[in-house]
Amino acid sequence: MTEKIKVIMDCDPGIDDALAMAYVAANQDVLELLAITSVSGNQSIEKVTRNALDLSEFYGLNVPVAEGAHEPLVREPQFAGEVHGNTGLGNCVLPKAEKQVEKENAVLFLHKILSELPEGEQAVLVPTGPLTNIALLLKTFPEIKSRIREIVFMGGAAKGGNVTPAAEFNIYADPEAAQIVCKAGVPLVMCGLDVTTQCFLTKNQIAKLCQSNNEVAKVCGDMAGFYISQPYNKYKGTVNVHDAVPFMYLVHPEFFSGEKAKISTDCSEGVSRGSTLCDFRWWNYKEEEMNALVLNKADTEQFQQHLISAIYELGETRKS
Ligand code: RIB
Numbered sequence: 632m633t634e635k636i637k638v639i640m641d642c643d644p645g646i647d648d649a650l651a652m653a654y655v656a657a658n659q660d661v662l663e664l665l666a667i668t669s670v671s672g673n674q675s676i677e678k679v680t681r682n683a684l685d686l687s688e689f690y691g692l693n694v695p696v697a698e699g700a701h702e703p704l705v706r707e708p709q710f711a712g713e714v715h716g717n718t719g720l721g722n723c724v725l726p727k728a729e730k731q732v733e734k735e736n737a738v739l740f741l742h743k744i745l746s747e748l749p750e751g752e753q754a755v756l757v758p759t760g761p762l763t764n765i766a767l768l769l770k771t772f773p774e775i776k777s778r779i780r781e782i783v784f785m786g787g788a789a790k791g792g793n794v795t796p797a798a799e800f801n802i803y804a805d806p807e808a809a810q811i812v813c814k815a816g817v818p819l820v821m822c823g824l825d826v827t828t829q830c831f832l833t834k835n836q837i838a839k840l841c842q843s844n845n846e847v848a849k850v851c852g853d854m855a856g857f858y859i860s861q862p863y864n865k866y867k868g869t870v871n872v873h874d875a876v877p878f879m880y881l882v883h884p885e886f887f888s889g890e891k892a893k894i895s896t897d898c899s900e901g902v903s904r905g906s907t908l909c910d911f912r913w914w915n916y917k918e919e920e921m922n923a924l925v926l927n928k929a930d931t932e933q934f935q936q937h938l939i940s941a942i943y944e945l946g947e948t949r950k951s
């Protein structure tokens with residue numbers, strides 16, 4: 632029996648964070664979710680923490696939720712209400728969770744969870760929002776790096792951007808935090824737009840989810856339906872489920888491929904603020920300096936099938 636992968640989800644739900652959490656909940660035979668931490672990003676910390684509590688309870692995830700950074704390290708918060716709606720989950724209204732948020736802040740809670748791992752064991756951090764909490768953890772408790780197997784994050788882009796032509800939202804929102812993570816020397820897997828734009832659901836696939844009498848499928852379909860109805864996605868007729876990619880990479884690495892690079896983040900105020908510079912020139916660096924695997928290829932069909940079946944399976948198992 633292969634060991635489960637211990638993971639911690641650091642998120643800013645957020646519609647694609649919500650679908651990613653459903654995927655995790657349906658794959659607990661492979662992923663051992665130790666905790667969920669929230670970070671200001673798509674919406675305010677109050678809203679994303681509320682959403683993390685309600686989603687995890689709705690999905691039947693019996694894991695602690697800790698509230699993280701209220702703002703980026705330096706920059707002003709820039710929420711994405713035009714993409715994820717005023718609540719952060721489109722028009723979806725979930726039952727209010729009974730469980731309460733942890734009394735400790737996410738940074739202290741991350742340190743506690745990682746420090747209390749059995750000797751020699753490590754966990755994978757999976758941030759799907761701005762990297763503020765992760766940067767604070769690494770700067771406050773540098774010794775904790777030895778308990779982190781790798782950081783598999785949704786963010787950045789070797790080419791292009793979404794929130795600007797040069798930058799992806801999670802990195803743009805807190806470029807200083809991203810730079811701290813890039814330079815920390817921890818093994819990284821960057822699930823940037825290069826790969827997440829290949830990981831989408833179509834209008835028809837979303838319509839089928841919405842028409843389902845499977846409760847989880849209906850909720851995920853309604854959220855994705857809101858996402859696809861926004862001007863930002865409408866013209867494409869598809870919606871990128873960015874945040875499910877890091878988790879599916881952990882469960883099915885064979886669906887993805889990429890290239891090693893040394894990555895850094897533009898922390899200027901200029902037009903390239905928040906861009907991720909991926910340096911693939913391996914001959915210029917020692918192996919340990921090329922500490923990021925930048926994913927650039929996904930099997931779109933496998934992604935769609937596995938995400939959709941995970942959502943339906945979760946709906947079935949939740950009932951039982
Ligand atoms: O650029 C996409 C990322 O920004 C996703 O994580 C989405 O949820 C938003 O946080």
Ligand code: CA
Pocket residue numbers: 642643644645647648672673759760874
């Ligand atoms: Ca997110």
